[in-house]
Amino acid sequence: MNCIIIDDEKTARAIINRLCSTKEGLTVLNEFPNAIEAIKFLNQHQVDLIFLDIHMPSFNGFDFIQTLKNPPRIILTTSDPNFAIAAFEYECIVDYLIKPILPPRFEKAIRKATSSAIKQSTSGISDSQKSTIEDELYVNIDRRLIKIDMTSIYLIEAKGDYILIKTDNDNYIVHSTLKKVEEKLPPSLFLKVHRSYIINIKQIIDIEDNSVLIKKDVIPVSRSNKPELMRRLNLL
Amino acid sequence: MEHPNISYLQELSGGDIPFERKIIAILKEEFPEEKKVYYENFEGKNFKLAANSVHKLRHKINMLGLEKGYKTAEAFENNLRNDDITLSEEFDGILQNLTNYIERL
Numbered sequence: 001m002n003c004i005i006i007d008d009e010k011t012a013r014a015i016i017n018r019l020c021s022t023k024e025g026l027t028v029l030n031e032f033p034n035a036i037e038a039i040k041f042l043n044q045h046q047v048d049l050i051f052l053d054i055h056m057p058s059f060n061g062f063d064f065i066q067t068l069k070n071p072p073r074i075i076l077t078t079s080d081p082n083f084a085i086a087a088f089e090y091e092c093i094v095d096y097l098i099k100p101i102l103p104p105r106f107e108k109a110i111r112k113a114t115s116s117a118i119k120q121s122t123s124g125i126s127d128s129q130k131s132t133i134e135d136e137l138y139v140n141i142d143r144r145l146i147k148i149d150m151t152s153i154y155l156i157e158a159k160g161d162y163i164l165i166k167t168d169n170d171n172y173i174v175h176s177t178l179k180k181v182e183e184k185l186p187p188s189l190f191l192k193v194h195r196s197y198i199i200n201i202k203q204i205i206d207i208e209d210n211s212v213l214i215k216k217d218v219i220p221v222s223r224s225n226k227p228e229l230m231r232r233l234n235l236l
Numbered sequence: 237m238e239h240p241n242i243s244y245l246q247e248l249s250g251g252d253i254p255f256e257r258k259i260i261a262i263l264k265e266e267f268p269e270e271k272k273v274y275y276e277n278f279e280g281k282n283f284k285l286a287a288n289s290v291h292k293l294r295h296k297i298n299m300l301g302l303e304k305g306y307k308t309a310e311a312f313e314n315n316l317r318n319d320d321i322t323l324s325e326e327f328d329g330i331l332q333n334l335t336n337y338i339e340r341l
Contacts, residue, residue, distance in 0.1 A: 011262050079294045100244050100299040
């Protein structure tokens with residue numbers, strides 16, 4: 001069984017690496033200080049198990065899991081026991097280790113991972129969400145073309161060389177730019193409100209000063225884009 | 237006052253001194269950086285970011301055996317998420333305690 005370690009704390013990575021080295025048949029392929037670098041690696045390598053920290057800056061462990069269409073087995077590592085309930089939402093999560101990780105508890109987690117079958121993610125677009133070709137966007141994730149119903153997209157955020165596509169059901173990290181995806185989106189539905197954000201204007205909840213609320217995300221609106229946003233609204 | 241220790245590290249190493257030295261070297265490198273980021277966030281009144289810094293430091297507080305310090309840090313992190321700085325002085329004391337200890341390792 002091979003594995004990778006994702007944790008923004010170097011000490012934690014070194015400790016997990018050490019614990020792995022004591023387990024025969026478990027090979028650490030690589031370790032990453034953030035989820036974005038891990039996604040790049042996962043696009044090119046088959047991984048059986050991920051040790052995943054939950055608390056990481058900008059892109060946390062749960063966001064990361066939602067970007068994986070076929071997640072391998074995952075063992076969460078955290079200093080916070082309060083996320084245990086959330087972890088049960090994901091079939092791919094086989095265990096939940098509280099730091100600092102003790103060797104006997106680590107061994108138990110590995111036994112669970114070894115005996116667990118690879119599960120599919122619980123999340124995904126349901127079959128009932130049929131749409132026409134014009135309403136669909138295909139994105140390349142994990143070497144697979146994933147179909148996204150464009151009407152379900154409520155937010156797209158630029159993240160360096162990647163974009164984060166948030167939909168009603170799932171989040172996707174795609175190697176692309178905001179400019180490229182903007183060209184594929186129906187302009188009647190989507191608007192770039194900031195150099196790092198495109199929003200689905202049908203899903204706006206409210207607008208306050210220079211920000212819009214979409215689902216639970218507060219998105220900044222740049223001064224130059226605000227007039228177009230206001231023009232698109234059916235203002236009373 | 238609680239005294240930090242490396243019991244956890246010794247349990248993990250099973251007597252492997254080079255491994256212990258490696259982790260101590262990482263601690264010496266990483267702890268001051270995390271502490272600096274915490275104080276920048278705290279003094280800049282970016283309390284949510286300061287809470288994230290405390291969260292990260294909690295692992296080191298716990299792994300160096302400060303059980304009461306860990307509980308204080310946990311409560312302080314929750315306070316910061318509500319823009320409440322209660323326990324900041326206690327947390328300063330924990331960081332200073334760890335700083336003194338890590339410098340001597």
